[in-house]
Amino acid sequence: MSELKNDRFLRALLKQPVDRTPIWIMRQAGRYLPEYRATREKAGDFMTLCSTPDLACEVTLQPLDRFDLDAAILFSDILTVPDAMGLGLYFEEGEGPKFERPVRTEKDIKNLPIPDPEDELGYVMDAVRTIRRELNGSVPLIGFSGSPWTLATYMVEGGSSKTFSKTKTMAFEDPKLAHLLLSKIAESVVSYLNAQVAAGAQALMIFDTWGGSLSPAMYREFSLNYMSDIVSKLQRENEGRKVPVILFTKGGGQWLTDIADSGCDALGLDWTTDIASARAQVGDRVALQGNMDPTTLCASPEVIRSEAEKILKSFGSGSGHVFNLGHGITPEINPENVKVLVDSVHEFSEQYHK
Amino acid sequence: MSELKNDRFLRALLKQPVDRTPIWIMRQAGRYLPEYRATREKAGDFMTLCSTPDLACEVTLQPLDRFDLDAAILFSDILTVPDAMGLGLYFEEGEGPKFERPVRTEKDIKNLPIPDPEDELGYVMDAVRTIRRELNGSVPLIGFSGSPWTLATYMVEGGSSKTFSKTKTMAFEDPKLAHLLLSKIAESVVSYLNAQVAAGAQALMIFDTWGGSLSPAMYREFSLNYMSDIVSKLQRENEGRKVPVILFTKGGGQWLTDIADSGCDALGLDWTTDIASARAQVGDRVALQGNMDPTTLCASPEVIRSEAEKILKSFGSGSGHVFNLGHGITPEINPENVKVLVDSVHEFSEQYHK
Secondary structure, rough: OOOOOOOOHHHOOOOOOOOOOOOOOOOOOOOHHHHHHHHHHHOOOOOHHHOOOOHHHHHHHHHHHHOOOOEEEOOOOOOOHHHHHHOOOOEOOOEEEEEEOOOOOOOHOOOOOOOOOOOOOOHHHHHHHHHHHHOOOOOOEEEEEOOOOHHHHHHHHHEOOOOOOOHHHHHHHOOOHHHHHHHHHHHHHHHHHHHHHOOOOOOOEEEEEEHHHHHHHHHHHHHHHHHHHHHHHHOEEEOOOOOOOOEEEEOOOOHHHHHHHOOOOOOOOOOOOOHHHHHHHHOOOEEEEEOHHHHHHHHHHHHHHHHHHHHHHOOOOOOOOOEOOOOOOOOOOOHHHHHHHHHHHHHHHHHOOO | OOOOOOOOOHHHHHOOOOOOOOOOOOOOOOOHHHHHHHHHHHHHOOHHHHHHHHHHOOOOOOOHHHOOOOOOOOOOOOOOOHHHHHHHHEOOOOOOEEOOOOOOOOHHHOOOOOOOOOOOOOOHHHHHHHHHHHHHOOOEEEEEEOOOHHHHHHHHOEEEEOOHHHHHHHHHHOHHHHHHHHHHHHHHHHHHHHHHHHHHOOEEEEEEHHHHHHHHHHHHHHHHHHHHHHHHHOEEEOOOOOOEEEEEOOOOOOHHHHOOOOOOOOOOOOOOOOOHHHHHHHHHOOEEEEEHHHHHHHHOOOHHHHHHHHHHHHOOOOEEEEEEEEOOOOOOOOHHHHHHHHHHHHHHHHHHHO
């Protein structure tokens, strides 16, 4: 593997000194980029784009050609794992993801296989290898997975949901069954993420998109527990470097100290928490990633610069901050505004790393 | 006015001793009740139901006939105020509320009138008077309004939104204009709520459904500021009794101490905060209302009872707790489960009021 030219992102996650604050953008390879839309068109459908390593590599690299980003993230979907468990993922135009065979009964759950990451999910590992080769050491590559709770909601509901009533009812009525499901997902995620590291992922992120829909007690029991378990089983070193792990629970601002105790290296923050307050809460335990409201990118360059400055100032001096949005970038954003953000973060942050 | 027979709800909001914890349910007059669906059918459409005092009274009283609830809440909609400001509210089947004339420009905002609550909103005051008469002192009547920020999102977006990008962009790009809009809404809300008190509302609640979508700094500037301003201008005593005010920011669990400093009497809590932790944070300043996950009502009677017990135990001894869900009850709930919850709360809570 070629030597890493820009390791600012990995260093910040480990709170090692950096020259300026690294930045990447959740969903940076996405619909706001005309070149992404063109590749997506060429692929025909979203799953073909995910499952064709050359195309997944192409869209992964697109934002890096445009912007001075400090990390690439594997282009994929969190639902590849349940799909590989046999649920039959499909996308209907204008609607969210759906599963042909949701899991509801004890039998459904007992029959779930743990997918072999180099077999059913081999296309993801091929994409990781292709992207690493094409990156050629320019920036590190982030691998990722959904959290067990988040994946379970899609698997039990059969798709997106506003209330997660079927999944929560399972947790209330038959917690043992819910735990069996979550254990199987966690086991699948561990082997999936470790395979990504073996294939070349240099950092890992777990997206707990729906953990914030739970009460504190249920969050600890049904979401955080499984993320902590996964973190303890991940390969945390490869190619002579640490492989940092980021946990991100959207809406988890009230549970930061709990998440920081999970053994992860960094916390993702949405924009409802002051990053200064988050830093005060977690102290030296973990780095922080975030936390600009994605809607800020609808505003003018002046506003984007000033809001970026506020977040950098709020975090303050020293390493341990990876700049990002607090959630994925949305399709209507003008790519020029992303350039403004990336350049501002690099420019303004130098003063905090002297 | 006839004497109030059950004042447990008002007493709890003022942290005066009670014999058991009072309970009401957000959206208790709603689609989960077959008798509500029948009246809604009779009315023809939702706005006719809201604007016909006899029908609004009928659905307000329906849940009280079934369950031993400690308060009634005016049946209405938070969007009656922007409708009265001339925006043309309408509902499309299967979609959320919409406005024919959203506000976007300085001219739109400057031209907005402050509605006369006994004129354009006279139907609401008539409903309050009718309900008070029909309640005949059985339980207190809650009046309500949306918060200025929450109403502004509908007024600027023209309906529901996932990201509130138009409203937030106005706040970022032209904060003076956003403040003009919010001031006008706040002024309308003050006169609307004071008219409800004059018409017979015995407690008031402000629903800040979308304040939780903001960053902490923007929440304080664009949402909480206006709620505090409203609270300071409300008529807080009537018929020789205090008129308590409840503020509820959904997703506001990180800002409880700020909200408690607003001058309100009680905070609404969603289910992402431990009520024990909320009580520890706000101390003696305010009462707390909440905070069961509405999805709990999809579970069995045993689970509902046990989850109710946990919340009552978490709050602990003494007055200052009004039991409620952390958000509105959903249409698929079996009314029998509501009965289980209401009765359990009364039964289990006696021990905490000895």
